[in-house]
Amino acid sequence: MSGPLIESLAGIVGAGNVLTGEDMQGYAVDHRRRYFGKPLAVVRPGTAQEVAAVVRACAGAMAAVVPQGGNTGLCGGATPDASGAQVVLSLSRMNRVRAVDTLNNTMTVEAGCILQKLQETAAEASRLFPLSLAAQGTAQIGGNLSTNAGGTGVLRYGNTRDLVLGLEVVLPDGELWDGLRGLRKDNTGYDLKHLFIGAEGTLGVITAAVLKLFPLPRARLTALAALATQRDALALFDAAREQLGERLTGFEMFSDLCLSLVLRHIPGTASPFRESHPHYALIEVSDMHSEQSAREGLETLLGGALEDGQVIDASIAQSLAQVNGMWALREFVSEAQAKEGPNVKHDVSLPISRIVEFIAVTDAEIARAFPGVRMVVFGHLGDGNLHYNVSPPEGVAHAEFVKNGPALNQIVHDSVSRFNGSISAEHGLGQYKNVELRRYKSALELGLMRKVKAALDPQGIMNPGKVL
Numbered sequence: 311m312s313g314p315l316i317e318s319l320a321g322i323v324g325a326g327n328v329l330t331g332e333d334m335q336g337y338a339v340d341h342r343r344r345y346f347g348k349p350l351a352v353v354r355p356g357t358a359q360e361v362a363a364v365v366r367a368c369a370g371a372m373a374a375v376v377p378q379g380g381n382t383g384l385c386g387g388a389t390p391d392a393s394g395a396q397v398v399l400s401l402s403r404m405n406r407v408r409a410v411d412t413l414n415n416t417m418t419v420e421a422g423c424i425l426q427k428l429q430e431t432a433a434e435a436s437r438l439f440p441l442s443l444a445a446q447g448t449a450q451i452g453g454n455l456s457t458n459a460g461g462t463g464v465l466r467y468g469n470t471r472d473l474v475l476g477l478e479v480v481l482p483d484g485e486l487w488d489g490l491r492g493l494r495k496d497n498t499g500y501d502l503k504h505l506f507i508g509a510e511g512t513l514g515v516i517t518a519a520v521l522k523l524f525p526l527p528r529a530r531l532t533a534l535a536a537l538a539t540q541r542d543a544l545a546l547f548d549a550a551r552e553q554l555g556e557r558l559t560g561f562e563m564f565s566d567l568c569l570s571l572v573l574r575h576i577p578g579t580a581s582p583f584r585e586s587h588p589h590y591a592l593i594e595v596s597d598m599h600s601e602q603s604a605r606e607g608l609e610t611l612l613g614g615a616l617e618d619g620q621v622i623d624a625s626i627a628q629s630l631a632q633v634n635g636m637w638a639l640r641e642f643v644s645e646a647q648a649k650e651g652p653n654v655k656h657d658v659s660l661p662i663s664r665i666v667e668f669i670a671v672t673d674a675e676i677a678r679a680f681p682g683v684r685m686v687v688f689g690h691l692g693d694g695n696l697h698y699n700v701s702p703p704e705g706v707a708h709a710e711f712v713k714n715g716p717a718l719n720q721i722v723h724d725s726v727s728r729f730n731g732s733i734s735a736e737h738g739l740g741q742y743k744n745v746e747l748r749r750y751k752s753a754l755e756l757g758l759m760r761k762v763k764a765a766l767d768p769q770g771i772m773n774p775g776k777v778l
Contacts, residue, residue, distance in 0.1 A: 379453030421452025651708025
């Protein structure tokens with residue numbers, strides 16, 4: 311360990327919490343192993359004050375800072391470049407729940423807390439923290455905040471942004487802003503916390519947050535419906551929303567190809583149906599009154615859909631094991647596709663009313679350009695978020711096919727733009743889509759974003775090369 315900056319950082323957090331050499335290996339590559347960096351050092355502060363001191367030292371040395379949480383992102387937003395000059399700031403040691411206030415229905419937590427641990431902490435207090443996603447066992451809440459993560463509960467509870475009342479943030483000059491207010495009404499000017507949520511660490515480092523909690527439902531039921539078409543899935547969602555109201559907390563869609571990949575690559579998974587069907591909808595219902603009420607609502611919905619021909623077959627989970635088994639069929643699609651081989655991924659959002667048309671039009675355009683490709687389409691139908699992935703034709707090498715990524719991205723993103731959608735729904739931009747952003751944001755929007763960046767980070771040291 312050498313160099314004045316590294317020595318200064320060691321003096322702040324202790325030499326054992328400044329990693330160099332081979333110890334940095336796990337922090338230098340992204341979750342998908344698409345981006346490989348070379349940090350100057352990895353620093354692991356234990357308090358917000360230490361974070362502030364680290365950022366001040368880096369600002370004084372004009373060294374870039376790359377905040378990193380659980381490193382589960384899919385767009386390279388937490389990966390340093392290969393210059394050997396950037397400092398990775400890991401928040402993993404800042405993993406304390408500072409307070410749980412059941413009367414105010416809030417929880418004050420540090421950025422390095424694992425998402426699943428926060429869910430469990432809320433449940434121990436007979437409360438619900440509804441943010442839920444496949445990587446929740448390793449994802450840290452700071453990363454979730456920085457990317458405005460979505461997940462399976464957006465339909466009922468909103469994105470991460472909607473679950474935050476206050477933030478504590480270290481600014482690019484090392485100042486520590488304490489905005490940890492558990493208020494649902496605070497009409498005193500600009501709501502500054504929203505600048506940092508979804509900014510991917512380019513405007514400051516989130517060190518803690520006040521999160522909303524909700525009453526713990528008395529019952530949560532899950533069902534899987536088999537469908538002939540995606541339009542049937544949309545009709546079933548519309549009926550579920552009308553009949554179940556706020557009890558409808560999740561509505562996911564995936565194709566038979568998605569299911570076949572999961573069954574092939576994920577041990578212990580099984581379909582509840584004897585036969586395969588073109589499409590599936592996974593429905594979650596939460597009820598504040600009783601399991602009987604939830605079950606009656608779900609049975610009425612599915613019974614009517616079966617009679618109307620919207621649904622071919624349906625299965626309601628009868629145990630926790632069956633609930634977990636049904637969710638596994640949806641949540642392991644990405645992992646199963648990765649085991650099948652590299653593919654071209656898209657995380658897009660669209661007006662719910664236009665999803666079916668978008669899929670039909672874009673599938674056809676891709677098929678003309680790349681005959682024989684396999685479309686792995688799944689996502690959160692209830693909030694318009696599609697994971698629209700493209701796998702190569704049978705027999706084509708996956709590694710060779712992904713070289714078509716830029717051409718496929720343009721087809722998909724151009725189509726998303728025509729349908730008034732977004733090229734990033736819940737995974738952020740990182741370094742994967744920052745160039746793409748310039749094609750689809752107006753000059754005015756980009757200009758405003760750059761002005762905000764310049765005002766808060768005039769030296770440009772916060773996570774450079776990401777978002778903008």
